[in-house]
Amino acid sequence: MKHSKTDYRGGEAVVLSTSAFELAVTTQVGPRIVSFRSLVGKKAGNIFLQFPDDEKRYHGYYLRGGHRLWHSPEHIVRTYQPDDEPLAVKPLKNGVALAQPTEEKTGIQKAVKIEVQGERTVKVTHALTNHGLWAIETAAWALTMFRAGGYGVLPLLPKGNHADGDLLPTYSIVPWTFTDLSLPVWELHRDFIGIEVGKAKAAQKLGITDYPGWSAYWVDGVTFVKYAPVIKDAVYSDRGCAFETFTDGKMIELETLSPLVTLAPGESVTHAEYWGVFDGLKKPATDAAFATLAAEVGKWIKTLK
Helix, strand or coil, rough: CCEEEEEEEEEEEEEEECEEEEEEEEEECCCCCEEEEEEECCCCCCCCCCCCCCCCCCCCEEEEEEEEEEEEEECCCCCCCCCCCEEEEEEEEEEEEEECCCCCCCCCEEEEEEEECCCCCEEEEEEEECCCCCCCEEEEEEEEEECCEEEEEECCCCCCCCCHHHCCCCCCCCCCCCCCCCCCCCEECCEEEEHHHCCCCEEEEECCCCCCCCEEEEECCCEEEEECCCCCCCCCHHHHCCCCEECCEEEEEEEEEEEEEEEECCEEEEEEEEEEEEECCCCCCCHHHHHHHHHHHHHHHHHCC
């Protein structure tokens, strides 16, 4: 694994790379991971969405693109606190740890630790710490924005058999007020829900309460997988969602959440994701292609620490 530096909007960013991928994380704002590139086979460029330097603020907040940490449930003021100040940066042997100044209006401090684990795997640990004067209820919310032109995958839990006594439900699908499952952006299969990003003509969002813990985005021959195990019997926000996805046709987000917790002053919640990059797999829009992807991801998950 190699450390280097690059420029991001006039400020410094740390670059971590292996023979399989390269990512860049900001140090002057954020913390944000603003770039992720595959270095194997056909080079797809940055598969993360990146907004232009002159983007307008959204509810006072620069979206910027890439990967970010928020606190859930979403609130138009609390969630969209700006992250425009320089970070505390701690280099690690296999990565980097970054922490922002405490948000003045919320008393919450966000921190992210990025650790490279092998040639094609990254562990991203997110932390929220309550530096306020009273307890708060929240969850760590890890959101990754990908550029358009690809296909998202939300795996479903293995099927059971009614005749064998499988009588109770195992998960819930959670729509938002603007979700329309009749639209062609959603492709319902036996073992997964496909997301054809280019067919979204307006904002669409969907959550799920329990699933195998991984999701994927395929674009230009590169498949990005993120994995965060669902905590059994934990309470999650947004009607129990452990995973959420959002698309408007211009991009797609794959989002994982920690359980909902009450943080007393000084307490923290952490939430870890594992990222993997796979090259050369077919677009997982068919049952056969999805099965191949699922088999590869299953082997990869067994290697995680």
